[in-house]
Amino acid sequence: MELRDRLQYEWSKSNNVVMRIIMINVAVYLLFATIVIISKFGGFPALQDFAIKALYLPADFMDVLYRPWTLITHAFTHSLGDTLHIIFNMLIFYWFGNIVVSEAGSNRLLGVYVWGIFAGATAFLMLYNLVPYFIAFKPHMAGAIGASAAVDAVVVAAATLLPNTKMRLLFFGEVSLKWIALAVVLMSFVSLAGGNAGGNMAHLGGALMGYLFVVQYRKGNDWSKPVVSFVTFFQNIFKRKPKMKAYRGGSAASDEAYNQQKxxxxxxxxxxxxxxxxxxxxxxxxxxxxxxxxxxxxxxxxxxx
CATH class of the missing domain: 1.10.287 (Helix Hairpins)
Structure with a gap:
């Protein structure tokens, strides 16, 4: 009961985009793990295949047309075989996300995160559909998952907003955000030569979006507005509407009673x-x-x- 109350409290706090995104990531991770466990222990391999197709971003453009929701769901799904995947993503997002919030506000963080998702997905799809070398690997891929592209967008956005602000890192001491962001980008670039080229291409797409978002924000173009409008519209669909109360004007006595109640x-x-x-x-x-x-x-x- 206390845990539920605490989660309810964290979720209900206003302008708490950082914790809400983390909670959604963890919830999807646990749901995905539960489905896979039931699939394996219960002998339902089709259930796991269904979950993968429902959540992973496919490498083929045509498959994405039939599963457009995966452009979003893949970024809230993490590898079950590597717990550090979600742990590091959420820790980095927490640190740098709060920097973005303190400097530009919660709406801008939400905008950077969501546009980072789409930028990463676009970069991933372009690699496996436009580059001849990688097209041959496309049929053998389950697809892309992970919030890394969105997280890298947040890291670069924070560094672009406050390049000279320092963060204390283990073994390195105080390091400016601009150097941390540069290291993140360079590691993803060098890793294009490795076995996770698609993932690292998505990271670079997210990082580029984080930089462009802040550049446009400083010019007065707030790219978070359509994202916030969509999320607000979606929330209002499920929000309970207050019951309407009719009031009929009457005598002075009834008006006085109404005012006293008010x-x-x-x-x-x-x-x-x-x-x-x-x-x-x-x-x-x-x-x-x-x-x-x-x-x-x-x-x-x-x-x-």
Whole structure:
């Protein structure tokens, strides 16, 4: 119960794009792992094949036309055979994503991340459909997965926004963001000669998008707007709409009663907000675990409104 409340609290916090994206990645990872485990232990190989086709980005353009949703789903799916894949992606995203948020806001981070996904997918598809050497490998590929292209977009965006800001790295000490981003790009470029050329091509596509996004943002062109508009529209579909209340004007006595009820509701709302603010201040000072069960319940109920 406490874990659910904590997750509910983290998700419901406003402008918390970093944690929401991480939570979606982890949820999809666990769902994918569950499907594969059921498939193997239950002897349903077709179930695993279905999951792979539903989530992986195919290398063939024609397959993408039949599975267009994979342009997004592949970026929230990670390899089950390499747990470090999702761990490192989410850690790097957390560090650099918060830098982007602090400098440009949550909407810009969401825009960089999503456009990084599409840029990475485009680079991957171009490699396996336009470069003769790689076209021969296309029939043997399951497809692309991983958030690395989007994460690299965020890394480069952070470095473009604050190139001289330093980050302390293990074994290296303080290093400027511009050098970290350059190292990320160079490693992906050199790795094009290795066995994961498609993945590294996607990384480079994402990195390029991160740079272009910030350049355009500084010129006054906010590429995050269509992304935010789409996400907001999608959220509103599932958001519970408040019930409409009709009010019919009447006598002076009924008008006075209505105004008194309205004032009472406003007073109650103010008191509830003050209570929530006190709870949030307590979390900031002493952490979530310092809350009493009653305070956790108040916070949970408030998040549902």
């Amino acid at each position: 004032q009472a509701r406003a007073k109650k709302s103010t008191e509830e907000q003050n209570t929530i603010d006190e709870i949030l201040d307590k979390i900031s000072a002493s952490g979530y675990e310092s809350l009493t069960q009653k305070e956790k319940q108040i916070l949970f109920q408030a998040s549902k409104k």
